[in-house]
Amino acid sequence: MAKAATKSAKKPAAKAAAKTAAKVNTKAAPKATAKAAPKATAKAAPKATAKVASKAKAKPARKPGVKLSMLRPSVNNMTVRVFARAAGLDHAETDAWGHTRSPEFLARNPAHLTPMIEDKGLPRGVLWESCAIMQYLANKHGLDKFYPKAPAKRAMIDSAMFYLVGTLYPYVARATYPALGFPQYAGEVGHSDAHPDKKSEAQKAAMAAIAEPLEVFHSFFRNGKPFIGGNNPSIADIRLAATLEFLAVIDYALPNWAKEYMAAMEKKLGNAYSEPAGDVRAYIAHVKSQASA
Numbered sequence: 001m002a003k004a005a006t007k008s009a010k011k012p013a014a015k016a017a018a019k020t021a022a023k024v025n026t027k028a029a030p031k032a033t034a035k036a037a038p039k040a041t042a043k044a045a046p047k048a049t050a051k052v053a054s055k056a057k058a059k060p061a062r063k064p065g066v067k068l069s070m071l072r073p074s075v076n077n078m079t080v081r082v083f084a085r086a087a088g089l090d091h092a093e094t095d096a097w098g099h100t101r102s103p104e105f106l107a108r109n110p111a112h113l114t115p116m117i118e119d120k121g122l123p124r125g126v127l128w129e130s131c132a133i134m135q136y137l138a139n140k141h142g143l144d145k146f147y148p149k150a151p152a153k154r155a156m157i158d159s160a161m162f163y164l165v166g167t168l169y170p171y172v173a174r175a176t177y178p179a180l181g182f183p184q185y186a187g188e189v190g191h192s193d194a195h196p197d198k199k200s201e202a203q204k205a206a207m208a209a210i211a212e213p214l215e216v217f218h219s220f221f222r223n224g225k226p227f228i229g230g231n232n233p234s235i236a237d238i239r240l241a242a243t244l245e246f247l248a249v250i251d252y253a254l255p256n257w258a259k260e261y262m263a264a265m266e267k268k269l270g271n272a273y274s275e276p277a278g279d280v281r282a283y284i285a286h287v288k289s290q291a292s293a
Contacts, residue, residue, distance in 0.1 A: 065090030067118040073283035085272035134235040160236035168213040174206035
């Protein structure tokens with residue numbers, strides 16, 4: 001009540017003061033305005049306009065980013081998602097789950113594979129295969145940090161990626177796809193009508209075979225360095241670390257160096273790695289919970 005009374009008492013006084021000030025201003029303001037305004041306006045306006053115009057010209061139109069179609073539970077897709085974030089590329093992600101066989105998707109990508117990027121600079125407008133996508137984007141944007149230009153260094157990165165795709169990943173796929181619920185490739189025992197015991201034997205054989213290529217990455221490609229790329233992760237490191245994420249679904253006993261390597265990758269790349277990896281890990285956790293239910 002005291003505050004309300006004080007406010008109401010002040011209103012008449014405020015109105016009176018406002019009227020007095022208005023009279024003073026109406027007498028003094030015209031002369032001051034008449035003298036000062038034309039000069040100030042004439043001199044200041046062009047400069048201000050010029051500055052605004054120059055700023056407007058200095059800002060180039062924003063180029064559209066790369067469009068990435070991906071599947072969240074996949075480590076192949078995780079690879080490009082990590083790379084795009086780590087490289088700071090302007091990109092937009094679209095979850096293609098359930099749409100890769102649609103007429104619209106097949107018209108652009110008859111292989112119906114993900115990850116897939118769409119970019120105007122590409123001869124057919126699209127590109128799939130995770131390693132090819134990273135190579136293309138690194139070349140286009142000059143990302144030497146992830147994919148060095150020096151022929152010898154680049155050759156080692158390429159060799160590590162191709163060895164992974166041709167040797168390690170097929171073992172990982174045979175060992176983990178049955179548990180993940182992913183369809184296996186035609187010609188694989190897991191894809192055939194073989195007896196479940198035969199499929200189980202093939203899965204175990206693949207698990208046993210993983211140790212050898214893993215050791216090759218450790219002793220040959222890393223060769224005492226933190227990463228295949230040296231002190232900083234390369235595109236081959238991103239591909240390897242993502243691949244190793246799938247082994248959690250079968251509780252594969254990774255050697256200590258591999259555990260430390262994956263932890264170092266996540267620490268070095270931060271959220272660029274953690275966010276896409278989180279989708280893969282969540283899917284694996286879901287699969288394992290369903291299996292134990």
